[in-house]
Amino acid sequence: MFKSVKNAMAGIFITLFLSSSALAAGQFDGVTLLVGTWGGLWKDNQVENIVSKFEAEGGKVEFVTGSPAANFAKIVAARGQAPFDVVEILAAQVKDYHELDVLHPLDLSLIPNTEFLSESRYNEWLVGSWETQEVICYHKDKFAEEGIPVPTTYRDLVHPKLAGRIQFPDINSGGGLTGLAGVTFAEGGDETNIEPGLNLVKEMNVLKFWARGGETMAQFESGDIIASVVHAGWCLRTKKLAGQNVTTVHPRINDELVGVASEGWFGVMKNSKNAEAAQWYINQFISADYQLKMAIKTGLVPVNQSVFEAMAEDPLVAEMIVLDPEKVANQLRVDYSKVIIPDWTDQWNRAIAQ
Amino acid sequence: MKFVTYRLQKAIGRFFFGLYCSISYIFLLSPMVVVIGTSLNGPTENVEASFTFPPDSFSLYWYTQIPEGQIDALLLSFVLATVASLCGCLLGVPAALGLVRSNVPGKALISAIFRAPLQIPAIVTGIAFLQLFYWIGDLTGFYWQGSIIGLALGHIFIATPYVVGTVTAILQRFDTRLEEAAVIHGASPRRAFFRVTLPVIMPGVYAGALYAFMVSFSDVPVAIFLSSPGFVTYPVEIFFALENDFEPSLMASATLVIIICLLLLLLVQKVIGLDALLKVGGSRGVG
Missing domain, CATH: 3.40.190.10 (Periplasmic binding protein-like II)
Incomplete structure (x- = not known):
């Protein structure tokens, strides 16, 4: 009798332990995502606003800082084996990335925030990150x-x-x-x-x-x-x-x-073992919350057009940056x-x- | 009359020499003074991040704003530069001895190879090392790019020629009769080297080590390719920070580096004596 109660207790304990572990487990347990991006304030903004969310999912983010040109040079030198999972790309580099064939096709269902971007700012290879x-x-x-x-x-x-x-x-x-x-x-x-x-x-x-x-x-x-x-x-x-x-x-x-x-893009690298996490990262980057913070702090223009209204509340931003989507579309x-x-x-x- | 003219000429000469020295010092020190002064300019109500020299107000505010990443990078750069200069000496001194004293065929070619890192643009060296590390990684499974070992190897490569150069310069003027005298008096070749040769070439070793340290500490082009998350050197950190930031905290961080370097020079002066470094052209009593 005592033994069966003990076994039952142990069973309940193990079940509780396993279920609590399962609850605590995040979407990206054990994943270390390598992000190729600029250093300084640009990286610090991401650390402050995106990395903590990724860590809450059990993952870890490491930054390979450098200009897009320097990061592209690393890919070329490494014969396509990019030292990052997701990277910032300038509009002028898009052709080179395609020619080198180093991009991973995107699953846009994993990047639902693309619905707030103009259609020209995302495709099956790249998602716009800033302007x-x-x-x-x-x-x-x-x-x-x-x-x-x-x-x-x-x-x-x-x-x-x-x-x-x-x-x-x-x-x-x-x-x-x-x-x-x-x-x-x-x-x-x-x-x-x-x-x-x-x-x-x-x-x-x-x-x-x-x-x-x-x-x-x-x-x-x-x-x-x-x-x-x-x-x-x-x-x-x-x-x-x-x-x-x-x-x-x-x-x-x-x-x-x-x-x-001028346009900035995000791409996921072909050799990435963390493509899903990379796309999660892009989705966070183009979220309304992050785009607004980035825009107010740096004066860059968000690709997420849902934040234009909130941006206009900042008098300096409203004075210096064009926020009317029609006028934005009318720029060279x-x-x-x-x-x-x-x-x-x-x-x-x-x-x-x- | 002749005496007066002579004294006047001497005074004028001294005046122009003093003027020349003063201009040289002002030229060399003014950037540092501007950097230090700017770092002490605190934010005001209307101006958050001003680059004003001379400073409008005195504040250490920007010193509290130095990002942690820059401090970590600074420590890494010091460690890396120390490793590069030590390893540079370990490789460079025997190499210089071999170049000066041996009669191996192709000595000129070997000498040119040792000088090659000085002639290859550093950015090419960085890319070459990155490719080499990927190649080694593909063969062995050990990828050194982005590791401290990879960074150190790259820096040892660019730093060693400086040690070779300074030690070679001293060895070429070295009077080998000193060693012969030591051997004649019963010293073994090994003992003669450590007790006679090494003390004489030490100014060259110190000077080479100091150059090697400086080259490694200030390198951007090689480290840009070999650094990785967690292993970013100070100049690379600053280089990339400048692309997006332009805050006086950069000046504060640069001021810290200036102060640390001055303290290091004082330490070198105390322990070795800077005059020792000036003897690289040839030590007294030799040759």
Whole structure:
């Protein structure tokens, strides 16, 4: 009798223990997800908002920090064996990733937040992660003091009072290709003919070709520049963090297009053993909650359009970033499948860098 | 009259020499002064992250904002640079001895191979090591990329030529009669090496080790390819942080590095004497 009670107790205990373990077990127990992304604030935001959720599911996230260019170089050097499961990809790199055939096809049912993205921002290989709006960031007070008209086009930067007081992205910087594309299209060129854009850049009398957007903040503070071609996020941070009275102009490109957009994507690597977890990560990244936090903090434009309304409540964001989906759709987007990047770089080096 | 002219010429000479030295010091030290000054500028009500020099207000606020990742990376860089300079010495000193004293065929070629890491762009070295580690990994199942071993091997590769170079420079001026005298007086070749040769070439070893440390500590192109989660060196951490951040905490973190490096130099001065490093061109009484 005593023995059977003891056995029953033991059975109940084991059942309870197993069921509690099963309850505690997360979706990603034992999974270590490797994420290829930028360092600094960009990574810290993800650690703060996404990693804790992944850890709650039993997994662990490790970051392979680096620019998309550096991460792509690692894939090439590693002959396709990517040292990460999921990676950030720039629009200009999409063609290279496809040519190298290193992407894992996505199961969009695992990324339900894609329903809040415009259809052009996801497909069976990639999901959009962010956008930037490339603008002319200018110092309101200085322009008013010196009677310089507020620019509406890139050509307006060719002004005697702006000579040697403006910044433009270097071709090798994050905003380089988009910046050059912007001036090229505005001057009547296209992906295959960038000469008009190069000529305009030469006419601008640029003080400095920036390598990192953060230089904009420092140069505005020092008073060396009073205008810069940069993405709206850096202009926003220049005002918010450095207290400079700057604002943005979304340059008119032609009769149809106003402003220039640049796109970031997420892709899962073919050799990933954690494809499901990688897609979970992407879904979190494009969630309304994360996209809103990212946008307010960095000034980048969310791909999740459900947060546009909430973003507009921030007066600075509303002032500097275009949030009307119709206007966003009306911004210049470069078709990088037509761009031969080494050719662009070569022409830039010959025309500008010299 | 001649005496007065001579003294005047000397005074003018001294003045211009002093001016030249002052300009050199200002040129060398001003970036550091700006970095330190900027790091001490605290946030104000309207300006959260200002790069202002001279600082408007004195604050250590940005020192409290240094990300933990940068501190970890800094520690890793120190360990890595120490390992690279020690291993560089262990490889570089025998290599220099062999190059200077042996008559092996193809000595010039071997010497060129030892110098090769200085001539290959570091970014190429990084990619080459990454490919090599993948290749070794495919063969053996042991993947060194992204490990501390992989990082250390890459840094030893780029650091060793500096030790070879400085030790070779001293050995070429070394008077071998000193060793012969020691042997004639009964010392074994081993004892002669440790008691005579090594003390004479030590300034070269110290100088090479210091160069090796600096090259490893400041390397970005090699570490960019060989680092991995958990093993990111300080320059790489800063390099990538700069792409998205531009906060004065970077200046605070850079100031810490400057202070640590100055303390290390003081330690070197105390233990070895910096003048020893200046003897690399040839020690007195030799040759």
